[in-house]
Amino acid sequence: MRPRGRRRAAWRADWRALTAEPVVATAVVLLFALLGLFIVYPLARVFWVGFVPDGAVSLRLFREAAGNWFIRRAFANSLLMAGLTAVLGVACGYLFAYAVTRTDMPGRRLFEVMAILPIISPPFIGALSIILLLGQNGLITHHLLGLRDFPIYGLPGLLLAQVLTFFPVAYLTLRGVLESISPTLEDAAMDLGASRWAVFRRITLPLSGPGLASALLVLFIESLADFGNPLILGGSGFPVLSVQVYLQVTGMFDLAGGAALAVILLVPSVTAFFVQRYWVGRKRYVTVTGKPARSSLKAVSPFARWCLFAVASGLTLAIAAFYAVIVVGAFSRTWGVDHSPTLRNFGYVMGVGLGTIGDTLLIAVGSTPVAGLLGMVIAFLVVRRRFPGRRTLELVSILNFAVPGTVLGIGYILAFNQPPLLLTGTALILIANFVFRYVPVSIQSGTAVLHQIDPAIEEAAANLGATTAVTFRRITLPLIVPAFFSGLTFSFVRAMTAISAAIFLVSADWNLMTVQILSQTEAGRLGAAAAFSVILVGLILVAIALIRLSLGRIFRYSYQASFS
Amino acid sequence: MSLELRGLTKVFPDPRDPIREVRAVESLSLAVRAGELVTLLGPSGCGKTTALRMVAGFETPTAGTIGIDGVDVTGRPPHLRDTAMVFQSYAIFPHLTVAENVGFGLSTRRVPPAEIARRVASLLDLVQLAGLGGRSPDRLSGGQQQRVALARAIITEPKVLLFDEPLSNLDAKLREEMRDEIRAIQRRVGITSVYVTHDQAEAMALSDRIVVMRAGRIEQVGPPVEVYARPATRFVANFVGRVNFLAAEPVGPRAVRVRLGPATAELAVAESPGAGGDPRLAVLRPEAIRLLPAAAADPGQPRGRVRRAVYLGGVAEYEVEIGPVALLVSVANPVAEGLFAEGDAVAIALPAHPVAVVPAS
Secondary structure, eight states: OOHHHHHHHHHHHHHHHHHHOHHHHHHHHHHHHHHIIIIIHHHHHHHHHHHOTTSSOOOHHHHHHHHOHHHHHHHHHHHHHHHHHHHHHHHHHHHHHHHHHHOOOTTHHHHHHHHHGGGGSOTTHHHHHHHHHHSTTOIIIIIITOOSSOOOSSHHHHHHHHHHHHHHHHHHHHHHHHHTSOHHHHHHHHHTTOOHHHHIIIIIHHHHHHHHHHHHHHHHHHHHHOOHHHHHHTTTTSOOHHHHHHHHHHTTOOHHHHHHHHHHHHHHHHHHHHHIIIIITTOOOOOOOSSOOOOOOOSSOHHHHHHHHHHHHHHHHHHHHHHHHHHHHHTEEETTTEEEEOSHHHHHHHHHHHHHHHHHHHHHHHHHHHHHHHHHHHHHHHHHOOOTTHHHHHHHHHGGGTSOHHHHHHHHHHHSSSTTSOOTTSHHHHHHHHHHHHHHHHHHHHHHHHHHSOHHHHHHHHHTTOOHHHHIIIIIHHHTHHHHHHHHHHHHHHHHHOOTTHHHHOOSSSOOHHHHHHHHHHTTOHHHHHHHHHHHHHHHHHHHHHHHHHHHHHSOOOOGGGGO | OOEEEEEEEEEEEOSSOTTSEEEEEEEEEEEEOTTOEEEEEOSTTSSHHHHHHHHHTSSOOSEEEEEETTEEOTTOOGGGSOEEEEOTTOOOOTTSOHHHHHHHHHHHTTOOHHHHHHHHHHHHHHTTOTTOTTSOGGGSOHHHHHHHHHHHHHTTOOSEEEEESTTTTSOHHHHHHHHHHHHHHHHHHTOEEEEEESOHHHHHHHOSEEEEEETTEEEEEEOHHHHHHSOSSHHHHHHSSOOEEEEEEEEETTEEEEEETTEEEEEEBSSOOOSSSSOEEEEEOGGGOEEEEGGGSOTTSOEEEEEEEEEOSSEEEEEEEETTEEEEEEEESHHHHOOOOTTOEEEEEOOSSOBEEEEOO
């Protein structure tokens, strides 16, 4: 066996296949150029500025960061926060998913719907709610309990916000995992004399293992990259790295120092990403076979069922409280002082923020279809065509999963702040950022669907004389329409709620609602922040409803995959 | 008595219309003797799997009781009754090795590891998987997975062994092989067994007794020969094997007259066909009828024409047209007996031995 020779032969075959189809070749070249420009180049700039601060390669910035006790604490805090959020969030998500998939408890539909809410909201809405509920003038702390200086700033408040924000992500992943474990296995174990607890401990839990590990890593990455919650709730007492990157750039005007911190922040994220993708992601047990198994739902004892019901209700109630308080806050005169109903906050928002609302919608609507279509094209090429660099293309295009938004934000400033690529201050830089930041989700749902479509269908089209472009347009695209629109919905929601990268890229001409909410919160205008949030979530819900109504009627498919 | 079901009933809400209900099993009463293998046979939806799942404890009966060795276990959860099931999908635990799968039931009973290892090894021997204990189940063939499932179920020596269509995922040749093996192993270990299938050949080959079910109720219980040769109802006759029904008119205490086109013939019957009243059908199995070349026949014999001939090697099957009647005839050793082609004129020899008679409705 001569692997090198064989690999070279395979590469040559790929190359021949590519040159035989000019359309594919052009698309591949174009994609590599785009991904290189908007993903690789900005990241490379971050590394360049971090490692070459004074025209020569030097570790000076990193030595400075390591020597700074505040930065060291921020790094440790980031890891602590991300680790705890991952563990608690996955625990909540798993219990929630188990309750929904393994019992017939009342209110399951409501639980499922409520768990989606945090996913379609700006990620720092939890922080805003926590301040309204538990802050200095908080509804619970101040008015119910009469506490003056309840220490909500710091790790506990931050954890509460992050767990409630991110547990739904774990829930969606783990629901899929639990649904893929055949209930017959649990029946079989029980039949062989295992008690209910033993069934869970020896069968269900180990079979969920790979899914749990994967969810842990995903939540770790998301929590590490989270920007809004720690900015609002961390304060100076609990600095974290993602916020320090931002403060370094905007507070101290130190781009190079910010870049160095960004590189440091990248290390744990990218490590977790590669562990997830190449180690945990490979391990999976497929136990559901073609025939649907009848579940007896006997594996949960009445007592356990009540405990699960309590957990699910508790989480749902907490989410409901979070959103209720935002709505109430938006219609209150002065939070904590005068709760008489008013539209003043909305008047204020319309006065100062109407342009921002327009900008936000325009940029989201502009970036969404591009991200959706690009995702499908990449998925199609990666799954169905062989060409040199196929794996690289896939890896680069989903690399942004692992890159915290603040890192990418710095990268875009560094990359596009001078001619010929002068994009800073334009809408284009925001659109480009959103497109390439959220295209991985489209790619993943596209690849998942394509793997399920028999290649023979496309081969039949080619056999009947269709070119690759015609095959894609007339056969593949209609078949992957569900994945396309779920990617579309996701991209839209994310573009509307993005903050961490966007905050570097907004300008006087092009501002975003999320940035407005954050700055209103920081300025203490909680009513205005709440009003902005209500409008933002309202717009997202209307958009999702519109997409569902118009498309759900044409294509009968489930949107459940939209947010996973 | 080893397993006794009394008035077992299961009513589900209709999945399409929750206000209506589906009566999956309707007052099923059955006694299975120690060491016996009884098959529940019926078309899909007849309630046989639901009945089995009630015995295992996966479904709670709406009414009725389940007794194992004289103890009422109706209200017990699955892990507290001494039953073991071989599932249709095998339900092999994918994260455990073959040996860990087989030993699972013992480990839940806190048997010492050394003892478990010893018994697993002897069970793997029994199902011809010796030496594969360390394997991961995803590296086993379908037949091997089936053997693991069987070994796993019998290792705890349960009082009742349950089979839920265990062979339906195997291809035809392997299915026959495993069928005989299951029978041999069940005989050797002597565990009282209930076996669910919709395949009548499987039921015949395996069972001490067959319970034919239809729409949640028992149609007939009896040994395979009885169910085949003396079906109690038209449904049983039709479901167990292939059949010709001929309208039968009683002509004596042990005889009926049937009409074959212009001719009539008298047949001996096993039991008294009953006087007048309800219309009756004589049950003629295809292999009980013989065909002769028309030229060689007696003048009084009924005659017909071959409408369809299918040569299958071991047997030839013919559809013979006699006036308005079409008879299905199956001839063993056809080369020696003489082959007929489509369109040939033939004479029909009806069986001389007593046939069964069932009510027409």
